[in-house]
Amino acid sequence: MESETALTGKSLQQGELIVDQITLINPEGAALEITALVSNIRFFESIEKYFISGRLTLVDSLDILKLLKVVGQESITIQIRARDDSTDGDGHYSKNENQIDKAFRVYAVSDEKTTENQNTKSYVLHFIDHKYYLANQIRLSKTMYGSYSKILLQEWKDLLFKNKEEPKNLTDYWDESYPYNRQLVCPDWTLSQLIDFCKIHAGYYDDAFSNGFFFYGTLFGNHRFISFDSMLRNLIPVKFDTRPRNITIGTDSSHIDAPFTGLNTQILKYERVQRANTVKAMFDGTYASNQNVYDYVKKGMYVVRFEAKKDIYDNLKEHHKKMFPLIRLGVPDIAMKTTAMDEEGNYDVSVYEYTQPDGALAAEAKGTFKTYNANLFSPNDDPITPFDEEGELTNLGWQPPMYRDDSLLRRNALTSLLDQYRIKVTIPFRPDISVGSMISLNLPDIHPGTSSKRLANDEYLITKATYDIRPNQNIGFIHLVCSKVSYDNDITTFIPEMNFTEDTESI
Amino acid sequence: MFYYGVVEDRLDPLQVGRVRVRVFDVHTHQKDHIATPDLPWSMVMMPTTVPGLGGFGQSHSLLEGTHVVGIFTDQEKQQFVVLGVNQGIASAGSLVTEEVNGNSKRIIVTQSNQHEIGFSDPRRRFLDSYNGKPDGKNPKHFPQRTFGLEKTLEYYPATPLSISPVYDQTNNEEQIRFSDYIQEEPQLNKETPYYPKEKTFYFEDADGKRQKQSVSDISKFSGVGQENFLHFHYLRGLRRDLSDHLEDFAKRPTYAPRYPFNKATYTESGHLFELDDTPKKERVSLQHRSGTYFEYHADGDADTRVVKDNYTAICGNDTLYVGGKVKIKVLGDATLDVGGDLKADVAGKTTIDGTDDITVTAPVISMNGTTIKLNS
Numbered sequence: 001m002e003s004e005t006a007l008t009g010k011s012l013q014q015g016e017l018i019v020d021q022i023t024l025i026n027p028e029g030a031a032l033e034i035t036a037l038v039s040n041i042r043f044f045e046s047i048e049k050y051f052i053s054g055r056l057t058l059v060d061s062l063d064i065l066k067l068l069k070v071v072g073q074e075s076i077t078i079q080i081r082a083r084d085d086s087t088d089g090d091g092h093y094s095k096n097e098n099q100i101d102k103a104f105r106v107y108a109v110s111d112e113k114t115t116e117n118q119n120t121k122s123y124v125l126h127f128i129d130h131k132y133y134l135a136n137q138i139r140l141s142k143t144m145y146g147s148y149s150k151i152l153l154q155e156w157k158d159l160l161f162k163n164k165e166e167p168k169n170l171t172d173y174w175d176e177s178y179p180y181n182r183q184l185v186c187p188d189w190t191l192s193q194l195i196d197f198c199k200i201h202a203g204y205y206d207d208a209f210s211n212g213f214f215f216y217g218t219l220f221g222n223h224r225f226i227s228f229d230s231m232l233r234n235l236i237p238v239k240f241d242t243r244p245r246n247i248t249i250g251t252d253s254s255h256i257d258a259p260f261t262g263l264n265t266q267i268l269k270y271e272r273v274q275r276a277n278t279v280k281a282m283f284d285g286t287y288a289s290n291q292n293v294y295d296y297v298k299k300g301m302y303v304v305r306f307e308a309k310k311d312i313y314d315n316l317k318e319h320h321k322k323m324f325p326l327i328r329l330g331v332p333d334i335a336m337k338t339t340a341m342d343e344e345g346n347y348d349v350s351v352y353e354y355t356q357p358d359g360a361l362a363a364e365a366k367g368t369f370k371t372y373n374a375n376l377f378s379p380n381d382d383p384i385t386p387f388d389e390e391g392e393l394t395n396l397g398w399q400p401p402m403y404r405d406d407s408l409l410r411r412n413a414l415t416s417l418l419d420q421y422r423i424k425v426t427i428p429f430r431p432d433i434s435v436g437s438m439i440s441l442n443l444p445d446i447h448p449g450t451s452s453k454r455l456a457n458d459e460y461l462i463t464k465a466t467y468d469i470r471p472n473q474n475i476g477f478i479h480l481v482c483s484k485v486s487y488d489n490d491i492t493t494f495i496p497e498m499n500f501t502e503d504t505e506s507i
Numbered sequence: 508m509f510y511y512g513v514v515e516d517r518l519d520p521l522q523v524g525r526v527r528v529r530v531f532d533v534h535t536h537q538k539d540h541i542a543t544p545d546l547p548w549s550m551v552m553m554p555t556t557v558p559g560l561g562g563f564g565q566s567h568s569l570l571e572g573t574h575v576v577g578i579f580t581d582q583e584k585q586q587f588v589v590l591g592v593n594q595g596i597a598s599a600g601s602l603v604t605e606e607v608n609g610n611s612k613r614i615i616v617t618q619s620n621q622h623e624i625g626f627s628d629p630r631r632r633f634l635d636s637y638n639g640k641p642d643g644k645n646p647k648h649f650p651q652r653t654f655g656l657e658k659t660l661e662y663y664p665a666t667p668l669s670i671s672p673v674y675d676q677t678n679n680e681e682q683i684r685f686s687d688y689i690q691e692e693p694q695l696n697k698e699t700p701y702y703p704k705e706k707t708f709y710f711e712d713a714d715g716k717r718q719k720q721s722v723s724d725i726s727k728f729s730g731v732g733q734e735n736f737l738h739f740h741y742l743r744g745l746r747r748d749l750s751d752h753l754e755d756f757a758k759r760p761t762y763a764p765r766y767p768f769n770k771a772t773y774t775e776s777g778h779l780f781e782l783d784d785t786p787k788k789e790r791v792s793l794q795h796r797s798g799t800y801f802e803y804h805a806d807g808d809a810d811t812r813v814v815k816d817n818y819t820a821i822c823g824n825d826t827l828y829v830g831g832k833v834k835i836k837v838l839g840d841a842t843l844d845v846g847g848d849l850k851a852d853v854a855g856k857t858t859i860d861g862t863d864d865i866t867v868t869a870p871v872i873s874m875n876g877t878t879i880k881l882n883s
Contacts, residue, residue: 141535143545143649185541187533187584197583296550297521371580376547379654381520398652400547400585 012083012256014245014263015428015478019471020079020099022056024106024125026068034058035471039122041078043100043467047214047231047435050195050223051129054104054467061120065109074106076127080469082431082476098431100219100467105130129217134159135191144184145398148202149177149225151184152195152215156223159191173224177202177213183377183398203407204229205392208312208320211411218434219467226436228414231461232321232485234437239458240427241442242267268477269426270443276420278327278363284416285365287329289409293370297383304367306409307360323486326420331492333362367412370403418463421484429469429476435462439482455496457488511593513626514573515543518658524551526569528577528587529625536603536625539648542641543629544655549577549587570775571699572628574724594724618698628699632660660697664776668692670798672814677839688814689797725766762804763788 022038025031043054056076058064068074081099104127112123138159144151153174160170182201186194195215203211204227212228226234239259245266256263281287287308294301309329316323337352374383377398384397387404425441427433440458460482469476487494512530519525525548534541557564569575574593580586603614603624614624621627622642629642634657637643643655668690676683764771768784777796783789787805794800801811843849851857859865 141533141537142540143542145649145651183545184583185534185545185547185585187530188535297523371586373548373550373586375521376585377545379520379544383521401581401583 012263013473013475014266014268015430015475016083017429017469017474017476018081018083019469019474020081021077022079022471023077024064024068024070024074025077026070026074028069030068032062032064032068034064037062037064038471041080041467041469041471043219043469044464045216045219045435045467046464047216048463050135050192050215050217051132052102052104052217052219053126053128053132055124055126057122057124059120059122063121065112065121065123070106070109070125072107072109075103075130076106076125077103080476082429098220100431102219103130104128105133131160131217135195137190139188139190140186140194141188142186144186146182147177147180148182148184148198149175149213150180151182152198152202152225155191155194169222171223171225172218172221173226173230175204175213175225175227175230177227178204178206179395179399181395181397181399183400199225200408200411201401203411206317206319208316208323209410209414210405210407212414214436216435218436219465220431220434224436229320231436232438235459236432236437236439238262238265238430238432239440239442240265240267240425242270242444264428264430267425267427267441267443270441271424272443273422273424273481274420276326281327281416281420282363283365284419285367285409285412286363286416286420287325287327287413288361288364289367289412290364291367291370291403291406291409293372293403295372295374295404297373297375302372302404304404304406304409306367306406306413308413309360311406311410312413321486324488324490326417326484326487326491327362328492329362330360365412367409372403373400374404376400417485418461418483422463423460423482423484424479425482426477426479429467429478433462433465433478433480435465437462439480441482455487455489455491455494456484461485509576509578509590510587511574511576512587512589514569514575514589515546515571515625515627515629516656517569517571519548521548524553524567525549526551526575526589528575528589530577530584530587531626533584534625535605537605538623538625538641539646541625542646542648542655543625544642544652545649547585547587549589551589552577552591568772568774570628571630597724621699629656630658630660630663630699631656632694632697634659660699661694664774665692665697666775666777667796670796670814672798672812675838683815762790762792764790 019035019038021033022035022041023031023033037058037060039057039059041054041056043052045052064070079099079101106125106127108126110124110126112121114121140155144155146154153171157170177198184197189197199213199215200211202213202225207227207229209228213225214228214231215223215225217223238257241260243260243266245261245263257265259265285306289306291304291306292301293304308325313323313325313329334351335353337350339348341347374385375397377400378384380397384399385394388394423441423443425443433439438459439462441460442458461484462480463483464481466479467476468479510530510533512528512534514526515529516527527543527546528549529536529541529543529546534546551567551569553559553564553567569589569592574595574597575589576591576593577587577589580588603616603626604611605614606612614620616624616627622629622631622636623640631637636659637656640646641648644653646652646655670689672688673683762783763785764781764783765785765788768786770782770784772778772780779792779794779800781790781792783792789805790802792800792802794802798814799812801809803809
C-alpha cells in the first residue's frame with residue numbers, strides 16, 4: 001500500500017479509503033493483523049437492526065482458523081477511513097472521529113473452501129457488535145418508570161457501564177419521548193426485548209406519526225433512539241446524481257462532494273424497486289386502520305380509528321416537515337370504466353365501482369385487539385382516565401402501555417409506509433452516511449421538469465445501508481435502500497406538465 | 508401459556524376483586540427490583556355460576572400467599588388474569604436463588620424473612636415496619652412512587668386462638684363479654700400466615716394403625732386424621748362441652764369426614780361450612796367462628812348451639828310438630844308472654860313441680876274435675 005504522503009496531490013478514486021487495521025484477536029489475547037488477507041468486508045446497517053453486523057472474506061494461507069483457534073468467540077477490530085480530499089490533518093483522509101473504529105465479535109465462520117493445491121483457503125467471518133450478546137443474554141425483571149426513552153437509556157447505560165464500556169461510546173442521538181409517567185414491570189425480558197417494547201410504545205404527542213421511534217446502531221457513530229420527525233430533519237447536505245464523472249479528476253479540480261461533478265456524489269447504480277403497492281398498504285394499515293380495545297374494568301369496548309389524511313397529513317404543524325401522501329386520500333376511491341376511444345381520441349367514462357364514499361379509506365386494515373386497564377398500577381379508587389376533557393393525553397399517575405389512542409396504528413402506518421415507495425442506489429464510500437437520514441438523490445427521469453413542477457422531490461429516507469469495502473483496492477461502496485415518505489405536492493391537485501425540455505436550472 | 512404466581516395484595520382500590528400477583532418466571536423475588544405495590548392489578552376470572560353483574564354473585568377467597576395459575580392477556584405481560592388456585596402440599600420454606608456478585612446464592616424463605624422476599628405474604632404487624640422498605644412509600648428503587656402497603660395484620664381477619672362457651676350464664680351479674688368465650692391472638696404475637704408451610708402429623712386409623720398425613724392446602728376439614736389441627740381440635744372440644752350439659756348428647760351421631768367427600772369451606776376468620784358426603788356419616792354443618800353452629804347428621808338428627816343470646820321472630824303463625832318427647836332445660840328464669848288465649852291439650856297426666864311458690868292470678872279461676880283434691 002502506498003503511503004499517505006505519496007497519495008497527496010495524486011488522483012482520487014471514487015470511494016477511496018484506507019484500512020488502518022483489521023485485527024483478529026482470540027480470547028487468549030493472541031492477535032493477528034489480517035488486512036492483507038481480507039478481500040472484502042461488508043457492514044450492514046438498518047433502522048430496524050439494533051446492532052451493526054457484517055462479514056469479511058479472507059483468503060488465508062496461514063490457516064488462521066487453526067492458528068488463532070477460531071470458533072466464533074473472537075474479537076475483530078476494524079479501523080477504516082475514507083479519503084476526503086482535504087488537506088487538513090493527516091492529509092486527505094477523514095479525521096479520526098469520522099472513521100470506522102469498532103471492535104466486533106466474531107460469531108460464525110462459513111463458506112470454507114480450500115484451493116486445489118491446498119496452499120490457501122477462503123472463508124467468511126461473520127461478526128456483530130459485541131453488545132448484541134449482552135443485549136440478548138442479560139435479563140431484566142424490575143420496575144421501570146418515566147418516559148420510555150428514559151427507561152431505555154437507563155437500561156442501556158446500566159448494561160454497558162456494567163461491562164466497562166466508555167460512556168462516550170453509548171449513544172450519539174437520543175430523542176425524549178412522551179408522556180413521562182409510564183410504569184413498566186419488566187417481565188424478565190432481555191434488553192433486546194425491552195428495546196422492542198420501548199421502540200413501539202415510545203411516542204411524542206407532537207410527532208407526525210406519534211409513535212415513530214427507531215433504535216439502531218450506526219457504523220460511523222453510536223446508537224440512536226430517534227423519532228421519525230428527527231429523521232426527516234436529518235438531511236445529508238451533499239446531493240447525489242447519476243451524471244457521468246471523469247474518474248481521473250485530481251485534487252485541483254472539482255471538489256469530491258460538488259454536485260453533479262464531484263467524485264463521491266455520483267450514484268453508481270440505482271434501481272426503482274417499487275413505486276406503490278396499495279394492496280399491501282390495505283393489509284398493512286398504511287392509510288387507514290382501526291383497533292378495538294376492551295376496557296375490562298369499565299366493561300366497555302372502544303373502537304380506535306386511524307385515517308392517515310385526517311390524523312396525519314391534515315394535522316401537520318408548522319414545525320413538521322411538509323408531507324403529502326403517496327396516494328390520493330380524501331377523494332372518492334372509485335373504479336372507472338371507459339368506452340373505446342374513437343378516431344379523434346374521444347371516449348366516455350362511467351363510474352364502475354364506488355367503494356369508499358368518503359375516500360379516506362383508500363385502504364384499510366384492522367389492528368390488533370387490545371385489553372386495557374387505566375389504573376393497572378394505581379392505588380386510587382377511580383380509574384385514571386388517560387385523557388383530559390378535551391381528549392388530549394394527560395400525564396397523570398403511573399400508566400401502563402397506552403391502547404386507547406391510535407398511536408400504535410400510526411406507528412404501523414409509518415413502518416408500512418416505508419415499504420411502499422422504495423429505491424436502491426449505490427454510491428461511493430463516504431463517512432457521512434447513516435441510516436435514518438434524508439438523502440437527496442437526483443435520479444434520471446424521461447422528461448425531468450423543474451422541481452416545482454415535479455410531484456416528488458429528490459429526498460429519500462435511508463432505511464438500510466450496506467457498506468461494501470474492498471481493502472486490496474482501497475475503495476468502497478455504499479448500497480442504500482431508501483424510501484420515499486412524502487411527495488412534494490398534493491397528488492389530488494397536482495397537474496403534471498409535460499415539459500419535454502430538460503431544465504438546467506436544477507443542475 | 509399458563510403461568511403460576513403468588514397473590515401478594517388483595518386490597519383492590521376499585522373493589523372489583525383484583526389482586527396483585529407475582530408471577531414465577533416473569534417477576535423476580537427481589538423486592539428492591541419489584542416490590543408488591545409495583546405489581547399490576549390482575550383480574551380474577553370467576554366461574555360461570557357467578558353473574559358478575561350489579562352486585563350479584565360471589566367474591567373470590569384469595570389470600571396473600573395463595574398460589575394461583577393464570578395467563579397474560581397481552582404480549583407485554585402487564586395484564587395477568589387469574590384463572591384458578593393451585594393447591595398442593597406446600598414445602599416448609601421455599602428456596603430461591605439470586606445472583607450476588609456473579610455468584611448464585613440460595614435463600615431459604617422463613618417466617619422471619621418472608622416480608623423481604625417476593626412470592627410470599629408481605630403483610631407486617633406494624634405500620635412503621637414498611638418505612639424504608641421496598642413495600643413502603645417512596646422506596647429507594649422507585650422514589651416517585653408515593654404509595655405503598657398501608658395495612659397491618661390488625662386490619663385482616665384471623666382465626667381465634669380458642670373458644671370457651673359459657674354454658675351457665677345465669678349467675679353473671681354483668682353482661683357476658685365477647686372475650687369471655689372467644690380468645691383472639693394478641694396483635695403483638697400476630698404473624699402472617701406463613702405460606703408455604705409443611706405440617707405432618709400422625710393418627711390412628713379405624714383399624715388402630717398409625718398413619719402419616721401431611722396437611723394439604725385443601726380445607727383442613729376435608730380429610731380424616733387431621734384432628735390435631737388447631738381449629739378442628741376446638742370444634743371437637745365444643746362437642747364434648749355440649750354433652751356435659753345435655754344428658755343425651757353423648758349418644759349423638761359422630762362425624763368422620765373422609766377425603767375427598769367433605770366439601771368444606773373454611774374461611775380465614777374461622778367460619779366453617781361443610782357439606783359432608785362421607786358415606787354413612789353424611790352431614791351439613793354451618794359454624795360461626797364464635798362456636799355458634801347448626802349441624803344435620805347422617806340419620807337426620809340436628810344440633811343447634813348459640814353461644815350467646817338467640818332471637819327468633821315469626822311474623823305469621825307457627826306450628827311445631829314433635830313426634831316424640833320434648834325436653835326444655837332452662838337454667839335461669841323463663842317467661843311466656845301470650846297476647847291471646849293459652850290452651851294446653853294434654854292427653855296424659857300434667858305435673859307441675861315447683862320448689863318455690865306458685866301463684867295463679869286471674870279475675871275468675873275455674874276448675875272443673877270429677878274430683879278436686881287440695882293438699883292431697
